Amino acid sequence: MNAPASPHNLRKPLSAEFIDALRAVFGERLSTADAVREQHGRDESPYPPMPPDAVVFVKTTDEVALVVSLCACHRVPLIPYGVGSSLEGHLLALQGGVSVDLSQMNRVLAINPEDLTVTVQAGVTRKQLNQEIRDTGFFFPIDPGADATIGGMTATGASGTNAVRYGTMRENVLALQVVTGEGKIVRTARRAKKSSAGYDLTRLFVGSEGTLGVITELTLRVYPQPEAVSAASCSFPTVEDAVQTTIATIQMGIPIARCELLDALTVKAVNVRDKLGLPEMPLLLFEFHGSAAGVSEQAAMVEEIAREHGAAAFEWATRPEDRTRLWEARHNAYFACLQLKPGCRSFTTDVCVPISRLAECIAETIRDTEQSSLPAPILGHVGDGNFHCAILADPSKPEELVEAERLNELIVARALAMDGTCTGEHGVGMHKMKFLRQEHGDDALELMARIKRSFDPLDILNPGKVVRV
Amino acid sequence: MNAPASPHNLRKPLSAEFIDALRAVFGERLSTADAVREQHGRDESPYPPMPPDAVVFVKTTDEVALVVSLCACHRVPLIPYGVGSSLEGHLLALQGGVSVDLSQMNRVLAINPEDLTVTVQAGVTRKQLNQEIRDTGFFFPIDPGADATIGGMTATGASGTNAVRYGTMRENVLALQVVTGEGKIVRTARRAKKSSAGYDLTRLFVGSEGTLGVITELTLRVYPQPEAVSAASCSFPTVEDAVQTTIATIQMGIPIARCELLDALTVKAVNVRDKLGLPEMPLLLFEFHGSAAGVSEQAAMVEEIAREHGAAAFEWATRPEDRTRLWEARHNAYFACLQLKPGCRSFTTDVCVPISRLAECIAETIRDTEQSSLPAPILGHVGDGNFHCAILADPSKPEELVEAERLNELIVARALAMDGTCTGEHGVGMHKMKFLRQEHGDDALELMARIKRSFDPLDILNPGKVVRV
Numbered sequence: 001m002n003a004p005a006s007p008h009n010l011r012k013p014l015s016a017e018f019i020d021a022l023r024a025v026f027g028e029r030l031s032t033a034d035a036v037r038e039q040h041g042r043d044e045s046p047y048p049p050m051p052p053d054a055v056v057f058v059k060t061t062d063e064v065a066l067v068v069s070l071c072a073c074h075r076v077p078l079i080p081y082g083v084g085s086s087l088e089g090h091l092l093a094l095q096g097g098v099s100v101d102l103s104q105m106n107r108v109l110a111i112n113p114e115d116l117t118v119t120v121q122a123g124v125t126r127k128q129l130n131q132e133i134r135d136t137g138f139f140f141p142i143d144p145g146a147d148a149t150i151g152g153m154t155a156t157g158a159s160g161t162n163a164v165r166y167g168t169m170r171e172n173v174l175a176l177q178v179v180t181g182e183g184k185i186v187r188t189a190r191r192a193k194k195s196s197a198g199y200d201l202t203r204l205f206v207g208s209e210g211t212l213g214v215i216t217e218l219t220l221r222v223y224p225q226p227e228a229v230s231a232a233s234c235s236f237p238t239v240e241d242a243v244q245t246t247i248a249t250i251q252m253g254i255p256i257a258r259c260e261l262l263d264a265l266t267v268k269a270v271n272v273r274d275k276l277g278l279p280e281m282p283l284l285l286f287e288f289h290g291s292a293a294g295v296s297e298q299a300a301m302v303e304e305i306a307r308e309h310g311a312a313a314f315e316w317a318t319r320p321e322d323r324t325r326l327w328e329a330r331h332n333a334y335f336a337c338l339q340l341k342p343g344c345r346s347f348t349t350d351v352c353v354p355i356s357r358l359a360e361c362i363a364e365t366i367r368d369t370e371q372s373s374l375p376a377p378i379l380g381h382v383g384d385g386n387f388h389c390a391i392l393a394d395p396s397k398p399e400e401l402v403e404a405e406r407l408n409e410l411i412v413a414r415a416l417a418m419d420g421t422c423t424g425e426h427g428v429g430m431h432k433m434k435f436l437r438q439e440h441g442d443d444a445l446e447l448m449a450r451i452k453r454s455f456d457p458l459d460i461l462n463p464g465k466v467v468r469v
Numbered sequence: 470m471n472a473p474a475s476p477h478n479l480r481k482p483l484s485a486e487f488i489d490a491l492r493a494v495f496g497e498r499l500s501t502a503d504a505v506r507e508q509h510g511r512d513e514s515p516y517p518p519m520p521p522d523a524v525v526f527v528k529t530t531d532e533v534a535l536v537v538s539l540c541a542c543h544r545v546p547l548i549p550y551g552v553g554s555s556l557e558g559h560l561l562a563l564q565g566g567v568s569v570d571l572s573q574m575n576r577v578l579a580i581n582p583e584d585l586t587v588t589v590q591a592g593v594t595r596k597q598l599n600q601e602i603r604d605t606g607f608f609f610p611i612d613p614g615a616d617a618t619i620g621g622m623t624a625t626g627a628s629g630t631n632a633v634r635y636g637t638m639r640e641n642v643l644a645l646q647v648v649t650g651e652g653k654i655v656r657t658a659r660r661a662k663k664s665s666a667g668y669d670l671t672r673l674f675v676g677s678e679g680t681l682g683v684i685t686e687l688t689l690r691v692y693p694q695p696e697a698v699s700a701a702s703c704s705f706p707t708v709e710d711a712v713q714t715t716i717a718t719i720q721m722g723i724p725i726a727r728c729e730l731l732d733a734l735t736v737k738a739v740n741v742r743d744k745l746g747l748p749e750m751p752l753l754l755f756e757f758h759g760s761a762a763g764v765s766e767q768a769a770m771v772e773e774i775a776r777e778h779g780a781a782a783f784e785w786a787t788r789p790e791d792r793t794r795l796w797e798a799r800h801n802a803y804f805a806c807l808q809l810k811p812g813c814r815s816f817t818t819d820v821c822v823p824i825s826r827l828a829e830c831i832a833e834t835i836r837d838t839e840q841s842s843l844p845a846p847i848l849g850h851v852g853d854g855n856f857h858c859a860i861l862a863d864p865s866k867p868e869e870l871v872e873a874e875r876l877n878e879l880i881v882a883r884a885l886a887m888d889g890t891c892t893g894e895h896g897v898g899m900h901k902m903k904f905l906r907q908e909h910g911d912d913a914l915e916l917m918a919r920i921k922r923s924f925d926p927l928d929i930l931n932p933g934k935v936v937r938v
Contacts, residue, residue: 114720114825157665168663170672171640184912192821193853194637195890196626196676198897198905198935199917203639203672207665224722251583253693294763352661356583384662421664428667436667443653447924448668454919466667 011096029057040099043086046345052093061216069183082152088429094464122151138222141166157207164383177217181456210462226289243359258287259383266377273336344392347404351415352386352424386424480565498526509568515814521562530685538652551621557898563933591620607691610635626676633852646686650925679931695758712828727756728852735846742805813861816873820884821855821893855893
């Protein structure tokens with residue numbers, strides 16, 4: 001993947017005055033070491049790193065406000081950083097500047113089980129959060145796979161395996177504390193479950209990828225841990241059968257908690273990595289949440305639908321250890337796929353289409369990938385119409401990068417033609433900016449650019465990402 | 470309720486040139502008749518009418534674009550109009566201008582049961598929509614009581630009785646077609662169930678009350694009609710008991726579809742209007758959706774919780790006609806309350822608080838209203854922490870208006886102190902603008918104002934509402 005044209009032209013070295021001002025506040029928590037900068041200038045995308053000039057490790061919202069104010073004063077770009085698990089080049093320091101590492105802002109500030117809410121600092125990760133609230137009987141469902149920070153998941157508009165039942169970050173963030181481009185600290189909403197009090201700043205910051213402000217605190221919805229959980233895996237002769245099973249399940253309104261597709265190649269990869277003996281055929285993984293009776297009822301209905309669509313075997317995993325093994329394999333599928341081709345990186349597509357078009361969309365995608373020189377296993381959150389194609393390319397081979405990008409563009413164009421989106425949950429970053437105009441049109445892009453310009457008139461907040469101004 | 474200071478100073482008569490241009494396009498569908506203007510210059514709020522200078526009845530998005538372009542060219546304000554059921558003076562023509570009546574844009578454009586979506590023009594009402602999709606086996610759950618238009622419900626950020634289970638308009642609008650302040654036609658999103666493709670324009674227009682653009686088409690989520698529905702009503706010795714029952718139900722994660730509170734005074738009003746014989750005590754109305762077994766299970770759990778909180782009687786209404794009677798009474802409760810005091814108007818509060826504070830919030834509100842000279846029945850969507858106090862005042866008596874506003878401010882201040890919002894679902898309009906700053910603070914208001922200025926630089930889109938620029 002090529003870096004965008006001459007980004008380094010935009011890069012100006014930080015002034016000694018600016019660095020001194022930062023060091024006076026942060027001392028050891030300011031780093032300009034190569035290794036630290038390099039780590040903060042990359043994510044899980046196939047882009048080569050573009051390090052920031054400096055990294056600061058912030059501990060409080062006031063410190064974030066101070067960094068932003070200094071950056072505004074000196075016209076220095078800044079990029080919020082969680083754990084670096086984004087997939088589209090969100091974190092790359094195109095114009096240099098400061099990476100604001102929020103991972104030390106990792107306190108759960110308030111647990112309000114009586115209101116089904118928690119308030120956390122942006123650097124709390126989703127696993128940490130669930131660990132800390134486990135004893136309350138509640139859980140936070142959004143699970144994008146990676147143990148991302150809650151701030152990063154919000155900035156990206158993440159979702160993942162549980163979204164089919166519990167929604168995405170958009171539906172599960174109640175309120176944010178944000179530092180604006182001028183270093184002001186703003187709270188976007190109160191802790192009420194719903195509100196019509198003015199423009200929805202909360203949802204505007206969800207998915208804004210650090211380009212409109214720095215998210216520092218979040219109030220989230222949590223859910224009672226289900227009384228009963230069961231999981232099942234089910235192999236199908238074709239991807240079409242698996243997808244049709246999903247569609248019928250959704251259309252009947254069965255409140256499945258998770259519904260994941262792995263194509264035969266992904267199953268193969270998972271078998272190798274996790275030493276499983278799954279049949280190397282298209283596979284659906286289901287999870288059911290509810291009362292004991294409710295879970296049995298849901299599962300029986302889904303089993304019947306699956307059998308009508310030629311399911312080979314419907315296997316239960318009601319024991320927690322079996323469930324964990326199955327879902328760990330799913331979560332590691334991305335890494336399992338990478339091992340199919342040593343030395344490769346994955347160009348991961350993320351289209352999402354209306355579910356009625358999903359079977360067709362995946363079938364045509366498989367036809368494309370079968371004709372390609374690159375392996376491209378498919379997996380996805382099919383209950384939402386969202387799937388990923390992990391196009392495996394060796395970044396040292398230009399012809400493979402070209403082929404990966406060709407496939408990527410083909411898949412996005414097909415999704416858009418089916419009234420779908422170029423990204424269901426990974427966000428735009430650098431890599432999908434070219435698709436936004438195709439998806440939304442010039443006039444909608446102009447509205448987005450106006451928001452960007454009015455929130456960040458100096459263009460210092462993660463510049464060069466999401467929308468061009 | 471006093472009109473804001475000298476709005477008529479801002480009013481300039483429409484030029485003959487502008488009127489001629491409109492008439493050339495709309496002919497008979499342009500009206501400057503007093504009765505028509507008067508009808509379009511009021512809503513269900515207690516404000517006296519402020520009529521627009523003209524009303525146009527549009528039939529297509531292109532016509533809306535044309536009206537907006539003409540208004541932009543001549544710097545004439547415009548106000549989108551659905552059925553006039555807003556409650557906070559949203560529609561009043563503070564600066565005159567044109568009311569754009571969308572009620573003739575009332576076509577259901579696409580029904581996609583396979584994707585659980587429908588696409589409608591903005592003037593379709595919620596009852597019409599449910600009528601038109603009934604045979605598909607799906608329904609649109611959002612139900613604010615009034616038979617409002619879908620466009621108006623979206624512009625207001627409405628919700629209502631079903632929100633506790635199905636969410637608000639925010640969660641149920643997938644995509645919008647909007648005419649911008651420059652007369653451009655924009656689509657905010659595709660029809661995919663989720664997307665992270667750029668800033669969330671959809672959610673920004675939800676709740677924007679016609680101040681950022683004119684919503685002309687909407688794609689909505691619909692849901693399978695539940696296999697089984699049952700309803701129950703349940704009387705309690707105190708409001709506290711009823712609210713504690715609600716809180717326990719929510720905290721246990723029981724997926725109730727509706728949970729409505731009527732205080733004793735509201736029950737009395739409903740008994741008179743609808744000739745019911747309900748005990749004149751605080752009442753909860755429940756509705757359960759699901760499979761036959763699921764509904765029984767939910768209802769049994771709620772009944773047990775209610776009995777633990779001193780419920781006097783738990784009465785079932787499984788027959789559709791009994792259910793309809795109960796819910797019609799609930800829907801008409803607002804009008805029943807108005808009849809408690811002939812000639813009055815209702816100052817309807819709309820606070821929403823974290824549910825753990827709800828019992829306290831309502832109890833203190835009742836103490837205030839009991840000490841007031843004005844009757845103020847309480848009813849609300851307690852499952853969401855949202856309730857309304859219908860403060861009944863005679864608009865011809867200045868002392869009653871002062872007292873109503875005093876109560877209103879007291880109730881809002883209490884909700885804000887409890888980390889709640891001044892409006893759960895009615896929106897801001899004119900009446901709640903003063904509370905927005907208290908709720909969000911200066912810096913958040915400045916962000917909202919920037920959005921307004923950048924989307925509507927001429928300040929012609931429903932000017933003087935939501936945020937001051």
